[in-house]
Amino acid sequence: MSIFKTALRGYSTTQGLLPTTIKSLYKQISNPPQTVDQINGWVKSVRLLKKVGFIDLQDGSCLNALKVVVPITQLEETEFLKSLKTGQSVSVTGALWNNTPQREQPFELKIADPLNTLSVTGDVSNSYPLQKKAHSIPFLRSLPTLKHRTTYLGSLLRFRSAIEHAISETLESDQFIKVAPPILTSSDCEGAGELFKVASTSGDGYFGKPTFLTVSAQLHLEIMALALSRCYSLIPCFRAEKSDTNRHLSEFWMLELEMCFIDDVHKLTTFVESMLRRVVKSCYDRIDELIPQVDFRDSLSKEEIIERWNLLLSPKPWANITYTDAIEILIEKHKKEPFPKYEPIWGESLQTEHEKWLADKYFNSPVFVTDYPRDCKAFYMKLNTDSPAGRETVACFDLLFPDMGEVVGGSIREDSYQLIFDEVERRNMNRSGELDWYLSLRKEGTVSHGGFGLGLERFVSYLYGNHNIRDAIPFHRSASGNINL
Amino acid sequence: MSIFKTALRGYSTTQGLLPTTIKSLYKQISNPPQTVDQINGWVKSVRLLKKVGFIDLQDGSCLNALKVVVPITQLEETEFLKSLKTGQSVSVTGALWNNTPQREQPFELKIADPLNTLSVTGDVSNSYPLQKKAHSIPFLRSLPTLKHRTTYLGSLLRFRSAIEHAISETLESDQFIKVAPPILTSSDCEGAGELFKVASTSGDGYFGKPTFLTVSAQLHLEIMALALSRCYSLIPCFRAEKSDTNRHLSEFWMLELEMCFIDDVHKLTTFVESMLRRVVKSCYDRIDELIPQVDFRDSLSKEEIIERWNLLLSPKPWANITYTDAIEILIEKHKKEPFPKYEPIWGESLQTEHEKWLADKYFNSPVFVTDYPRDCKAFYMKLNTDSPAGRETVACFDLLFPDMGEVVGGSIREDSYQLIFDEVERRNMNRSGELDWYLSLRKEGTVSHGGFGLGLERFVSYLYGNHNIRDAIPFHRSASGNINL
Numbered sequence: 001m002s003i004f005k006t007a008l009r010g011y012s013t014t015q016g017l018l019p020t021t022i023k024s025l026y027k028q029i030s031n032p033p034q035t036v037d038q039i040n041g042w043v044k045s046v047r048l049l050k051k052v053g054f055i056d057l058q059d060g061s062c063l064n065a066l067k068v069v070v071p072i073t074q075l076e077e078t079e080f081l082k083s084l085k086t087g088q089s090v091s092v093t094g095a096l097w098n099n100t101p102q103r104e105q106p107f108e109l110k111i112a113d114p115l116n117t118l119s120v121t122g123d124v125s126n127s128y129p130l131q132k133k134a135h136s137i138p139f140l141r142s143l144p145t146l147k148h149r150t151t152y153l154g155s156l157l158r159f160r161s162a163i164e165h166a167i168s169e170t171l172e173s174d175q176f177i178k179v180a181p182p183i184l185t186s187s188d189c190e191g192a193g194e195l196f197k198v199a200s201t202s203g204d205g206y207f208g209k210p211t212f213l214t215v216s217a218q219l220h221l222e223i224m225a226l227a228l229s230r231c232y233s234l235i236p237c238f239r240a241e242k243s244d245t246n247r248h249l250s251e252f253w254m255l256e257l258e259m260c261f262i263d264d265v266h267k268l269t270t271f272v273e274s275m276l277r278r279v280v281k282s283c284y285d286r287i288d289e290l291i292p293q294v295d296f297r298d299s300l301s302k303e304e305i306i307e308r309w310n311l312l313l314s315p316k317p318w319a320n321i322t323y324t325d326a327i328e329i330l331i332e333k334h335k336k337e338p339f340p341k342y343e344p345i346w347g348e349s350l351q352t353e354h355e356k357w358l359a360d361k362y363f364n365s366p367v368f369v370t371d372y373p374r375d376c377k378a379f380y381m382k383l384n385t386d387s388p389a390g391r392e393t394v395a396c397f398d399l400l401f402p403d404m405g406e407v408v409g410g411s412i413r414e415d416s417y418q419l420i421f422d423e424v425e426r427r428n429m430n431r432s433g434e435l436d437w438y439l440s441l442r443k444e445g446t447v448s449h450g451g452f453g454l455g456l457e458r459f460v461s462y463l464y465g466n467h468n469i470r471d472a473i474p475f476h477r478s479a480s481g482n483i484n485l
Numbered sequence: 486m487s488i489f490k491t492a493l494r495g496y497s498t499t500q501g502l503l504p505t506t507i508k509s510l511y512k513q514i515s516n517p518p519q520t521v522d523q524i525n526g527w528v529k530s531v532r533l534l535k536k537v538g539f540i541d542l543q544d545g546s547c548l549n550a551l552k553v554v555v556p557i558t559q560l561e562e563t564e565f566l567k568s569l570k571t572g573q574s575v576s577v578t579g580a581l582w583n584n585t586p587q588r589e590q591p592f593e594l595k596i597a598d599p600l601n602t603l604s605v606t607g608d609v610s611n612s613y614p615l616q617k618k619a620h621s622i623p624f625l626r627s628l629p630t631l632k633h634r635t636t637y638l639g640s641l642l643r644f645r646s647a648i649e650h651a652i653s654e655t656l657e658s659d660q661f662i663k664v665a666p667p668i669l670t671s672s673d674c675e676g677a678g679e680l681f682k683v684a685s686t687s688g689d690g691y692f693g694k695p696t697f698l699t700v701s702a703q704l705h706l707e708i709m710a711l712a713l714s715r716c717y718s719l720i721p722c723f724r725a726e727k728s729d730t731n732r733h734l735s736e737f738w739m740l741e742l743e744m745c746f747i748d749d750v751h752k753l754t755t756f757v758e759s760m761l762r763r764v765v766k767s768c769y770d771r772i773d774e775l776i777p778q779v780d781f782r783d784s785l786s787k788e789e790i791i792e793r794w795n796l797l798l799s800p801k802p803w804a805n806i807t808y809t810d811a812i813e814i815l816i817e818k819h820k821k822e823p824f825p826k827y828e829p830i831w832g833e834s835l836q837t838e839h840e841k842w843l844a845d846k847y848f849n850s851p852v853f854v855t856d857y858p859r860d861c862k863a864f865y866m867k868l869n870t871d872s873p874a875g876r877e878t879v880a881c882f883d884l885l886f887p888d889m890g891e892v893v894g895g896s897i898r899e900d901s902y903q904l905i906f907d908e909v910e911r912r913n914m915n916r917s918g919e920l921d922w923y924l925s926l927r928k929e930g931t932v933s934h935g936g937f938g939l940g941l942e943r944f945v946s947y948l949y950g951n952h953n954i955r956d957a958i959p960f961h962r963s964a965s966g967n968i969n970l
């Protein structure tokens with residue numbers, strides 16, 4: 001087989017092909033060019049002194065702005081610089097690089113003759129709503145076409161991208177194969193929650209049977225795990241619930257992962273901890289590039305964010321407790337000081353107030369709660385055969401984060417045909433055979449397997465410190481009905 | 486800020502945490518262990534001689550199978566090995582590593598006492614349809630829960646994953662930020678084609694206005710490009726057309742990319758060429774790991790695939806021609822030897838027969854066709870102001886691959902508010918103001934920008950050599966209506 005030494009000649013780099021970004025200027029700090037031929041961006045702010053103007057440009061390629069210094073030699077120049085407005089797009093040519101190691105920004109660009117070297121390429125309207133000052137998040141949400149230009153929400157987009165990249169790097173190194181399970185499906189996965197129904201605009205019956213938007217890829221992932229040993233997906237999922245809280249979205253992205261030859265839920269929790277630590281660590285090494293300094297009530301401060309990340313990266317392993325032990329602890333606490341709304345009772349789901357107290361107060365750590373009662377969880381989870389009659393539990397876990405609650409949920413899957421068949425019967429499911437295909441997997445080379453799902457917007461929001469997950473997706477869809485574009 | 490030297494202690498590697506895969510055994514060839522404690526997989530085939538048995542195991546982690554050699558010392562062992570069936574899951578313990586550099590497979594595992602060291606963990610039914618022989622693709626499509634276990638379709642899943650990874654690596658290195666545009670939208674992008682309509686199962690009006698599945702993320706990407714300079718998305722898109730060909734899917738994944746400060750369609754085509762060359766090159770270096778040797782009529786042979794990749798990686802730049810020049814060439818050819826169905830005429834779309842002849846015969850190369858007539862293309866493409874009146878063209882391109890036709894389509898976008906407003910008027914679009922938000926982008930810091938879309942399944946299929954793109958997505962959705970799971 002011939003080797004293409006020349007295959008990438010001229011194609012291996014986009015140097016010179018794509019326009020210069022502010023990010024690429026920052027990358028050149030240790031070996032800067034004397035001049036920058038051209039740089040484009042949007043005006044962030046302008047400050048004028050008598051003899052000199054300072055223009056901060058942004059281009060969204062990175063958190064940093066670019067300072068352009070303009071010595072003023074004539075009145076027309078002052079007038080021109082005065083006329084510049086936040087949000088205008090501009091092009092700067094023939095700028096000199098000037099190192100400024102003593103200042104906060106390590107360099108600036110300097111131009112002379114701004115009337116000829118700085119041109120406005122796109123104006124803004126008089127009602128352009130973004131100004132130098134910080135705007136409240138609810139106000140920004142009302143500006144879906146412009147809000148991503150702000151430092152805070154632009155950085156959130158870049159951060160989400162970094163998280164996705166870190167996840168895929170981590171899973172790639174662990175031999176997980178990325179797959180694309182279907183969005184359109186006739187399956188409702190675990191039968192939980194409201195669905196969205198899909199029809200062709202040219203009439204119903206396009207697919208010959210009722211078709212829905214997926215709520216979870218898990219059942220399809222199990223098919224592929226049984227072929228590939230390890231796989232994962234990152235796809236949009238859809239829930240039509242009316243929940244309209246700061247933790248719910250109708251359209252959200254979910255990381256789901258499934259692997260074979262695993263039969264112990266604690267191996268699964270150890271893997272989840274390892275994976276999330278690696279993801280957070282890779283971002284920790286770039287924290288100043290990823291997390292802006294902000295000071296408004298819609299977000300944690302950078303210091304509080306670092307504290308969160310420190311907690312996740314603590315040398316101490318994350319807490320790990322069974323549901324049954326957790327209930328005992330909660331009952332003890334409830335005796336001394338009752339929970340405001342719910343008494344903890346074995347056999348009932350943990351309520352948010354219970355989860356928060358466990359993670360925030362009792363452990364002050366991420367905590368895996370494992371082995372929930374069978375009836376609290378979905379039908380496909382593996383029965384713990386050593387659990388006492390009447391107190392059957394399943395080999396599952398929820399991962400609770402302090403200040404957040406559930407971030408990941410997973411389980412070992414029931415791999416015995418007879419046991420899963422019995423469970424489906426007991427729950428009165430599969431009345432018209434719609435799960436036959438799924439059950440049949442346990443008849444054909446079944447193996448122990450397990451996996452989990454992580455809501456991407458929740459995870460991103462936790463790390464970025466934004467209080468409402470709808471800001472962690474560029475255009476949120478939620479029960480309050482905003483779908484104007 | 487403190488540094489977490491201990492943050493990953495015990496978490497930086499999954500060595501020992503996850504079970505051994507066949508892939509990880511192949512990675513140890515240069516420094517093999519003496520014994521392998523445990524390896525799991527599925528029986529691919531069994532061959533029995535008098536005194537020795539050979540079992541080929543697969544686990545889907547890689548293309549390679551694992552050969553397990555079993556010396557036979559007693560009748561019960563023969564009986565046991567005879568009873569093994571293709572598709573059963575098995576677990577092998579305490580195997581010895583044996584290098585076999587003289588054979589095709591560089592090593593094998595050897596076990597003694599198979600009754601105790603090889604156990605069947607999951608049986609198959611008597612009707613298990615996959616056997617050692619190759620099955621036809623149409624037959625495999627009828628087995629959606631099992632088909633991915635075949636070498637051919639399992640490799641296709643791994644290949645798709647490799648392509649996605651190569652794309653994200655390439656774009657990451659070029660500072661593109663991955664974003665998640667909405668799937669649910671009230672926009673129909675360019676107004677082309679049938680849509681899927683979405684409603685909550687608990688009643689209509691969930692979002693307060695008609696809601697559809699996206700056909701393209703482009704308009705939303707433009708919003709984000711104007712904030713970030715460069716962004717891309719890889720999301721499922723949906724078309725409800727009745728086209729049921731080997732190149733159409735109702736649900737498909739599309740790579741879409743948008744960048745600012747670019748005003749020349751040839752810069753865009755150079756970028757596309759560079760990006761795709763880098764993606765193909767990164768797979769070329771692993772071709773033996775990615776592409777199986779097959780010999781059936783549903784696919785190209787590996788030799789033919791290599792030929793295709795060679796063509797893409799040719800040191801010669803890909804062909805680049807304007808639509809107008811292409812039409813002239815086509816007219817010349819049509820005069821000498823007419824096309825079977827369509828006469829080439831300036832102002833009409835290129836037909837598939839024209840595209841194929843250009844790429845396959847005339848250029849024998851990927852070819853960018855640029856600057857199509859305005860009325861052949863979508864409303865948002867930038868008008869070539871130097872095009873003659875009555876023969877207006879737009880700054881766009883289609884990338885045609887030999888044997889395939891269009892794989893990528895893109896353009897510089899019209900960034901002038903007045904020109905795009907006029908064009909929308911001319912086309913009688915935006916009657917109820919549904920594009921106002923999009924047009925308004927040209928009023929607020931507009932910049933030259935452009936981008937393109939690539940149908941992932943088409944690109945993967947072209948490189949993998951499968952003839953029907955529905956095999957390049959794990960569960961295909963097409964107008965023929967198969968949605969049984």
